[in-house]
Amino acid sequence: MGVSPDTAQNLLDELFLISRALRRTLAQPEESSLLPGGISVLVNLESAGPCRQVDLAAQIGISASAMSRHITELVTDGYVLRNADPDDGRAIRVEVSPTGHELLGRIRESRVRGVQEVLADWSQTDAEHACYIMHKLRSDLIARDSRSAAAAPQKNSEERRNAH
Template sequence: MAVQPDTARELVDAIFLFARTLRTTLVHHDSDLLPSALTGVLFLLARTGECRPSELAAEICVSQSALSRQIGELVDRGFVDRHPDPNDKRAHLVSCSPDGREILRTIQERRTERLTAELTDWDQQQVVEALAVVGRLNSTLAPIAGSTPQRTSS
């Protein structure tokens, strides 16, 4: 049976509220380490691997100029390496530096600790089931967003 429009609307609202809750519960607490926008860029760059900034901008769905500023700040902080593209000397490639991977590991550990503390009344099976549903939603919606779902562990 097809999903009813009212049910889909409720799901849209629930996902929006869930994303908001995640940001306030997990993400905002890391701003002392790295602003959330930069963390997002660094996270996706680490998952994508070395690439041109234009490719990363398309993946993140932001303008190249906005991403350029963020990449510049991450380079200044030592979290991103930038070097000329050997195939096109006019372009450059970016990648997550070892320091960038370390800050991501620290942020991931903090977020994992916070989430674990909040899920004390959940059992392992409930978390596995939630992970399966979120994974299925990502797999279903990623092609619409123009991205390819990738593994969730680092």
Template sequence: MSVQPDTARALADAVLALGRSLRAVVFTSGETVIAPALTSVLFVLSTRGECRQNELAADLCVSQSSLSRQIAELVDAGYVLRTADPHDKRASRIQVSHKGFDVLRETTERRAERLRAMLDGWSQEQASAAVTSLLQLNETFTASVQQRNGRVQSAAPPQRPVRTEKD
């Protein structure tokens, strides 16, 4: 049985509301060393690995000019390394630096701790179910974008196992 139109609309509304709430939490928390948009770029680059900037722009669904400014900031701060592409001297390749991985780890730990405190009234099972649903939704969205763009390579972040109280 397929999803009913009302359910699809409610899910779309819930996803947009979640995005707004998440942005509000991140912006007001003061927990990031760098701007949230730069953190997102750094996170996607860390999961993708070394690549050309145009490949990362496609993964992020942003224009190359917008991403160029963000990458320049990350390179200037030492969070991203830019090297010449050995196969095309006109192009460059980018990757997260050790300093970039450090700031990502620090940011992720702070966010996880803050979220854990916010979910104080949730059970482990509820949180695990939410993770499972969000991962499935992300995989569905990613597959749809890849199909539309004719791409096979995964832009989805790696899945982390969810621990239950039984683990």
């Protein structure tokens, strides 16, 4: 049957509000000195490992210019290192610095403690169920995005053929 438009809108509203509440409630003072999204860039870079900025931007889904601003700021603050790409001397790779790893560790520890405090009256089962539902939603969103990306080149090819 599917989900009604009202339920879908309510879920979108809740996700937006949860995101804002998480940022407001669990943010560390050190985060406020960074551009919005800076910690996300750092987390994604840590996960990706040393890579080119353009590849990281594509992975996260932001423009190359936005990524450049983030990386410049993170390098200036000592959280990211720029190094020559060993496979292509003309290219630069970025990676999280030891200071960046320390920052992420402090942020993770603080956020975990904060969420534990918020969930103090939840059962372990309820928390695990919430994790399951959020994971399922994220997986379904990623799957939809992958299907859309795969369909886009095919659609463009069809449009070019029909134009002739």
